[in-house]
Amino acid sequence: MNTVIETVGLKRSYRDFDAVRGIDFTVARGELFALLGTNGAGKTSTLELLEGQAVPTGGTVQVLGRDPFRDRAAVRHRIGVMLQEGGFPPELTVMETVRMWAGCTSGARPPGEALELTSLSGRRDVRVKQLSGGERRRLDLALALLGRPEVLFLDEPTTGLDAQSRRDTWDLIRELKLQGTTVLLTTHYLEEAEQLADRLAIMHEGLIATTGRVADVVAERPSRISFRLPPDRFLGELPPLPAMGVVRHSTEEDGTIRLETRDLQRTATELLGWAQHTGVTLQSLDARSASLEEAFMEIAKGLEKEETR
Template sequence: MNTVIEAVGLRRSYRGFDAVRGIDFTVARGELFALLGTNGAGKTSTLEILEGQAAPTGGTVRVLGRDPFRERAAVRPRTGVMLQEGGFPPELTVLETARMWAGCTSHARPVDEVLELTGLADRRTVRVKQLSGGERRRLDLALALLGRPEVLFLDEPTTGLDAQSRRDTWELIRELKAQGTTVLLTTHYLDEAEQLADRLAIMHQGLIATTGRVADVVAERPSRISFELPPDCFLGELPPLAPMGVTRHETVGRTVRLETRDLQRTATELLVWAHHAGIALRALDARSASLEEAFMEIAKNIAKNLDTEGTR
């Protein structure tokens, strides 16, 4: 079975408020799928349904071929869940907490092994209430991994972690994926999604705005080149911009900013022109669009469309 997670027409409402408004997506075995969106986009509501914590208001979901809510007893032992906040007993130590959780987990892996995996081996005797926010997140992850899950749900897994701990967590997630674990991730860190995701979906106000491979989503947005012209050079001296692939340009003082759909061609022709003209382009910067830029533009366009529909 290649498709491990499937949502079709998924809806979830709370007392008349539509948190999820009819979405469709699939996640393949061994894939890491990132579900992105602004606060209130419907990510956590979607995750709760997939995790079997709630039934959908409409539509269907399947995890490992089963309904995660109605067939929870069959699905839950094969999944790992890392919530936004664990809520563990504060007086227990890390080791006691892990042992307690292992006692409720089918075929749990050794506690020492999972604490080592998540960098908590040297904190095993520390009480939960004495852990830092980042250490608590690592404990959340450790408990999610105890059952050797086939499917792993990660809800904001690196919130509160320092830079090194975040990268260590990324490496662990990559290792799990390489071993065949299917991962569904929500995160506010767009660089995290760029680093880890095979595919992603961007949600806004309960809808999926776009979905696809990270590179494809980013490629839909223009690349940018910026530079400063020397005092004795003017924009009109540049070669015609449209034949270079430039779709938009602006100047702010001596700074020129170009947008292009063909970064390599535009940058090459610009540099060749500057070389032959003997001009130094100061503060030269050329870069592809980022996922953050794509995310903000998509969210803005959906909000604009919804506002337009609301005024009809």
């Protein structure tokens, strides 16, 4: 693995508050790595260390084999940074803003190309102060892409975008990744991480609670099957639930039965076989694997319970 980003025991403190409390992770070249967590988990503080905006309180960080703060001159022109909020002169037009930024960027791509990539060509003569929140985020992204970065840091890149603009941004990020760009992003949209990330880390209280491939993190959580039985049938008539692979079950007030299983195919096969053999129609039948959102919520709740003990 050609490691592009590496942290070892990384820490960052603000006076008496430890925002990042010693984290280790690596990101390979051409990989998209998502850093997730609740508000205050330490994601942005971590990103700022990776971008070379601050010196770690402890531990080490390397980007492209160099310290991004001490070796800033060697690293900065090879990375692109999209902050949570950009601060651009409100009276400049979109094109004037991009041209100004291009003048400070080594090997900048043509301003018109950057605007086309982010679907802002039609807004080139509009003043920044007249842009919508979503359009300003796309302008932030256009500036982050000006230098054709090898490594791209995206902090909440689709906040404020409508559904179509979000999908367009996903497509652009996928294309950049195909071209070999390494991407590290933070996001509160778990579907975004599920759609884009090769691997992810979930942070909580300045520490990494879990890390791994998206599929592996999701696979650790049980799948679900829900259905309603006819009024003359009861849960006890089903085959033994443990034999079906069921690890947990519940019945809702409306009579909906919910099964949780580590083996969705086996449980669904046993359940449907029983229904066919007995002539029972399973109403409102729904079977689905766990989602990243469910995995995230379960991890977060588990950590909160540990803290209250």
